[in-house]
Amino acid sequence: MGDTATMTIREHLPAPLARTAGAVRRRLRGLRYSYAQLPAFPPAATTPVRMLVGPTNSAGQGHAWAQAAKTLPDVDAVAFSLHRKGQFQFADDYGVPLAWFGQPRWQRAQQQYVVENYTHVMVESLRPIFGARGLSDASADIETMLAKGINVSLLFHGSDIRLPSRHAKRERWSPFTPGDELTDRLEPQARRHAELVESLQLPVFVSTVDLLDDVPNAQWLPVAIDPVPWQQAARPLFSGEKPVVAHVPSNAKLKGTEEIDAVLTGLHERGVVEYRRITGVPHEQMASVIGDADIVVDQLRIGLYGVAAAEALAAGRIVVSYVGDAVRHQVRSLAGREVPIVEADPDTLGDVVAGLIADRDAAAERAAAGPGFVAELHDGRRSAEVLRNWLISKETL
Numbered sequence: 001m002g003d004t005a006t007m008t009i010r011e012h013l014p015a016p017l018a019r020t021a022g023a024v025r026r027r028l029r030g031l032r033y034s035y036a037q038l039p040a041f042p043p044a045a046t047t048p049v050r051m052l053v054g055p056t057n058s059a060g061q062g063h064a065w066a067q068a069a070k071t072l073p074d075v076d077a078v079a080f081s082l083h084r085k086g087q088f089q090f091a092d093d094y095g096v097p098l099a100w101f102g103q104p105r106w107q108r109a110q111q112q113y114v115v116e117n118y119t120h121v122m123v124e125s126l127r128p129i130f131g132a133r134g135l136s137d138a139s140a141d142i143e144t145m146l147a148k149g150i151n152v153s154l155l156f157h158g159s160d161i162r163l164p165s166r167h168a169k170r171e172r173w174s175p176f177t178p179g180d181e182l183t184d185r186l187e188p189q190a191r192r193h194a195e196l197v198e199s200l201q202l203p204v205f206v207s208t209v210d211l212l213d214d215v216p217n218a219q220w221l222p223v224a225i226d227p228v229p230w231q232q233a234a235r236p237l238f239s240g241e242k243p244v245v246a247h248v249p250s251n252a253k254l255k256g257t258e259e260i261d262a263v264l265t266g267l268h269e270r271g272v273v274e275y276r277r278i279t280g281v282p283h284e285q286m287a288s289v290i291g292d293a294d295i296v297v298d299q300l301r302i303g304l305y306g307v308a309a310a311e312a313l314a315a316g317r318i319v320v321s322y323v324g325d326a327v328r329h330q331v332r333s334l335a336g337r338e339v340p341i342v343e344a345d346p347d348t349l350g351d352v353v354a355g356l357i358a359d360r361d362a363a364a365e366r367a368a369a370g371p372g373f374v375a376e377l378h379d380g381r382r383s384a385e386v387l388r389n390w391l392i393s394k395e396t397l
Helices: 002-011 015-030 058-069 104-117 139-147 164-170 181-200 209-213 227-232 257-269 283-291 307-314 325-335 349-358 360-368 370-377 381-391
Strands: 049-054 075-083 094-097 120-124 151-156 204-206 244-247 274-277 295-297 318-321
Touching (some): 049 058, 049 381, 058 075, 058 381, 104 139, 120 139, 139 151, 139 181, 164 181, 204 209, 209 325, 227 283, 244 257, 283 307, 295 349, 307 318, 307 370, 318 349, 325 370, 349 360
Parallel strands (some): 049 075, 049 120, 075 094, 120 151, 151 204, 244 274
């Protein structure tokens, strides 16, 4: 009851006061923890280049990029993330619960640990690295790190920098509309982050190529996955009694889940497919769930492909999604590869799925291109090469 009442009051406060109230509340909650429970920091590496990435670890990508960076000569890398109750945790090297993130004692320890041990820090989504101190972004942390001679870069995953109004003009199926709660929340954040990108003049990376429209000077840092578990968990296509079509509504509004549900439920009720709407499955169990499907419908509204699509491609599944001509052209231009995802939108999804089932040989041929595409672009090797230019000075190459 107390948490609900506090949240209701904070929702009606001006933004600066709401942030201050939130910081005070986190500090009070953190008093329940003893000093002995202070999360341990990983031992400091001795390599010439030492990279830290955090604090969001969205879809486990911070950790995946750290692992990729460690394949480079004389480079060590660590992924740090904020742990929130009620959210699935992806692998990381160390993390901290939200209560400690607001504690001055931990903040001081984190700041000392970072500035004394790392040569490079990649800041995800402009979120603070040194803890929640009533600040809306990482500007103060970045200033401190730069003053200590640390090389800092910025990384954006999607809604943290994608400008809804620009997306709505560009994409027919955009989920962003003026007056919509999500749009009104993301628009000022994206504008503020874009202004900071411009003022900070730091190297910038984006995880999906569509974001190059929002950050033209950024570099594409491809999402990275371990394809092996996905390949091992996959059964032969169309080997079941009925074609299985899966959808994972990780963000229902952005993915167009309402339209996907309507189309696939209709096909399910007509006996054409078995539709599985996947929710509540921890990431470590997802490979077996996706590997048991024939067709995976990712999203119909944003115009991109990301981690979930790459994982399904690695499993050799038939992936259906709204990628868009612009993204396909960008990938072709940047990597010389065709994205092996079957194109669909809210108007065509039903016909596309029915067509794949009607011509299973052609569908399987498209799916067969998935593992090779992932191996070339998304198993971490290309990500490491992109990071090489930032991590290793040209004088040492």
